[in-house]
Amino acid sequence: MTDKYKERRFDIYGYEKIDKEVLESIEYEYPEKNTIVEYITDEFSSVCPWTGLPDNAKLTIRYIPHKKLVELKSLKYYLTSYRNVGILQEHAINRILDDLVEFLQPKFMEIIGEFQERGGIATRIIARYEKEEY
Template sequence: MGKVEVDHSKYQNIRFDIQDESAIMTDILETIPYEYPGKDVEIEIPTNEFTSVCPWSGLPDFADITISFVPNQNLIEMKSLKYYLTSYRNVGIYQEHATRRILEEVVAAIKPKRMKVKALWNPRGGLGTKVVAEYTA
């Protein structure tokens, strides 16, 4: 059997729509009071449904993200966090920058004693990425 010629030109101009970071709904984050200030608990919020997109190709980046924190006066309201995280869905942002931004914006909202955001990004092209960002008051 001879070599088959395939025309790949149909892929040259494909570009998926990408939103810029202004689409991230930071102002939607809400808090609720922590009723036991001074009594530390560690809260862990995992999600395996986080998506953003590669700023170069527009192809999706998927991550398992875990936000863990020790509250001070406030907790994060979960519905607002879901909307916030979902707002990244079509945003072109580097994986490391998304992880750090999530940490900084949730810290700004709830002002915890400490927080860690761990993101395990699905492999693409054989390479996965684990990004950990931490904050201590």
């Protein structure tokens, strides 16, 4: 009996499809405060780099802004650019953290990815950044 799924693959794109250039910011008027901003979406998806099967997650982006806030429509487009990118779950969460920290330069940021179960195992990834002088 042959494995009919052995050669089955879906289109998988590389990291170059992650569009951080789409991100836009809004000036934050209270840089002296330590206000926590939190965005939550259950629509994040990327794909397994080996099979092309979808990895869906609830994503929480929590940060203390310094001088900029991320504009939400641009954040949605940025996150959607991961849709067909072949990337490990752990790498996706760290890449999002790196891109947003570089773009916003917050005092603190935490990205939490809660991925749907695969084989009965759920994955929760937490990546953090804290500005040294914060």
